[in-house]
Amino acid sequence: MIKTLTVIASLAASTAFAAADDLKLAVTTSFENSGLADVLLPQIKADLDLDVQLLVVGTGQAIRLGEAGDVDAILVHSRKAEEAFLAAGHGTHRREIMYNDFVVIGPKADPAGIAGDSSVIEAMQDIANAKPAFVSRGDDSGTHKAELAVWASAGLDAATFGDWYNAVGAGMGAALNTAAGMDAYIMSDRASWLKFGNKAGLALLYSGDPALFNQYAFLPVNPAKHPHVKNHLVMQLEDWLVGDTAKALIDGYTIGGETLFVFNAKAE
Secondary structure (H helix, E strand, C coil): CHHHHHHHHHHHHHHHHHCCEEEEEEEEHHHHHCCHHHHHHHHHHHHHCEEEEEEEECHHHHHHHHHHCCCCEEEECCHHHHHHHHHCCCECCCEEEEEEEEEEEEECCCCCCCCCCCCHHHHHHHHHHHCCCEEECCCCCHHHHHHHHHHHHCCCCHHHCCCCEEECCCCHHHHHHHHHHHCCEEEEEHHHHHHCCCCCCEEEEECCCHHHEEEEEEEEECCCCCCCCCHHHHHHHHHHHCCHHHHHHHHHCEECCEECCEECCCCC
């Protein structure tokens, strides 16, 4: 009897241990490619006993997953799309967490001559005039949306470009690999570029324009539309993401001495 009770107690303990809370979070490929998830998730598990299951997609797909109630929250970087998501009642609120910036990568020889340009508009106009190979993510991601917005600000429509413009329909890492293979220009978030290991003949040629600011925000899916979502766990995660531990990890995450993200969550 004692042995039986011991086995039952052991099974109960192991079941309790295995029953850690979990939630589904749709995140951008740029967030995943940066390596920051590998820093944050173990600490979230340690502090909250919460397993965060990442669905790594572009911002457009992340928003569609949220609309369908297939995830509990989203972490994305396209404010216009985020505000539309909230206006349609799919999310409860938007909480800014951190930012970095977009950069323009290209061949070290810089055939379009953008390295000395005074604005990203001038840089994109120079690229369009020179027509070197250019790789676009072409996947409705936050980065893709930002790239199209920059072309539009420059008075250009990517839909009218010729064969030099290559929309690959891929995540940031795959798109950078394509650009490396083609010795092409590409717009990337800074974190993905710094983390990218196959730089080949590419270099960071243009950055610093305020138009390239890249804000990441956390949006819980609305439980009024999708009662099955784990809103109580989402709120625990949000509280952690805007706290001191997350700030230290985000601001302290560097590659080669360069900071990938800057924490800017505000207390409420």
